[in-house]
Amino acid sequence: MQSVPCRPQRSDFVVVANRLPVVGEPTESGEPSWRRSPGGLVTALEPVLRRAQGVWIGWAGECDRRTAPFSHDGMRVHPVSLSARELASYYEGFSNATVWPLFHDTIVPPTLDRGWWQSYVQVNTRFAEAAALAAAPGATVWVHDYQLLLVPAMLRTLRPDVTIGFFLHIPFPPEELFMQLPWWTEIIDGMLGADLVGFQLPRDAENFRRTAAIRGSAIDPPGADAIGRIHVGGRVAWTGAFPVAVDAAGLTTLATSAAVRGRARRIRAELGQPDTVILSVDRLDYTKGIPERLAALDALYKQGRLIPGRHATVQIVTPSRERIPQYRELRRRIEIEVGHINGAYGALGRPAVHYLHRSVGREELAAFLVATDLMLVTPLRDGMNLVAKEYAACHPDADGALILSEFAGAAAELHGAYLVNPYDTDRLASTVDAVLNDPVAQRSRRMDTMHRQVRRHDVHAWARSYLGVLHRARAGRTVLGVSTRGAALPHAPAGA
Ligand SMILES: Nc1nc2c(ncn2[C@@H]2O[C@H](COP(=O)(O)OP(=O)(O)O)[C@@H](O)[C@H]2O)c(=O)[nH]1
């Protein structure tokens, strides 16, 4: 896809996220070649941004290099640079070894490091300044996720004229966990700089409001519109739940294309034409419950309830945050366990677990999802989990089944899934057994329910709903006497 330099021109709609929607790959000329990146946030936002003709501010994924704004495949991007030291302290450190584990139930202990915090403040300042430069008068700026929790308040100071949305893609923890952070007040104040603070689930929004109340804000609990209001320094920050979704129609089209269907058939053939294909696809992250899932599979193969050749289990893990020690340790643990399962129960040419440690292309991933009879999505904690929704989108014919962790945000919507506690490996194993023996008609009814749900509440509906409430929040600011003159709010495309 073509990337062309573009002038840093001001825009009415600005997305600010840690990562750009593209990643650069080195070329012989020294100039990177850009391609669209994988990852939940990008999947969710790209169609919205493209249609609103906005600009995306983010880190280009490389260090110590300044890259001028450019346009890729019709999307305008403004890279923010990070030094190698900042990569270690802001991204791998405070974002992914402090906030990420703390906000995910402290599955691993968060590290507290004042130097990391200082770097986080510095980098958030850089992002806020870039957003302030890119936003036209009265623009809408939509800030994303836990790497940029301070940006809303910083941006409000720099540009009081703009409307600021903030959306947290990961869970917001209960106050007794959150307040362990020595910098919790700065973070709450940072988030409260937004006009609308959005979360995946109502309980995340409730946790946030309780913490804001402890900080001293008056709270109006959600009324009929399910939006809570927090009074902060003469203004009101709105809060609510907006479960993120997928481009379901696009995925259904891809999944039903001749190319993907053909590839799905070939995948089954390459797996040796098993009766049942069982699949998991995860970023290699301790939140995803991969060792616990492998323990359940171990028991199933050991007890002969799964049989290599008849049942083919595929585990795709996408490399992630590979320099962080807990991630390296997790990879080691997973590979030992896969080796153990295959050594104990596999046969020549018939491994029990087909393990791929790599990122596969979008079409290839869709083909895997289509080829799968039983999808296992069993995180210990997950803000949403888009893979679960993508699986449902890829099965318009209502074949297939989904076992889903009750601790994934997606469990609140995917009522057709078989819910499990991922820590209970015995129950997880018996659920696999039960699902494989469930009458086809029942599995089909469940899948149909999920497919309809993801088609109805798709990524366009998500963005429309968030931006609609942000619009109302901005109108509320006018009522309170704060000037918001300027550009009209962008609207997400109607329908998929
Ligand atoms: N193309 C491609 N996309 C992937 C791969 N692995 C994961 N993804 C995508 O990355 C996203 C993962 O999002 P999600 O399940 O919410 O978990 P997250 O990794 O915590 O953001 C989904 O949109 C997946 O389709 C891969 O190997 N290839």
Ligand SMILES: O=P(O)(O)OC[C@H]1O[C@H](O[C@H]2O[C@H](CO)[C@@H](O)[C@H](O)[C@H]2O)[C@H](O)[C@@H](O)[C@@H]1O
């Ligand atoms: O940027 P990385 O460090 O490589 O991590 C990838 C992304 O992971 C997280 O995803 C979250 O957002 C998804 C979409 O809303 C959601 O389904 C999932 O449950 C979350 O974990 C992270 O929040 C993103 O910022 C990262 O880019």
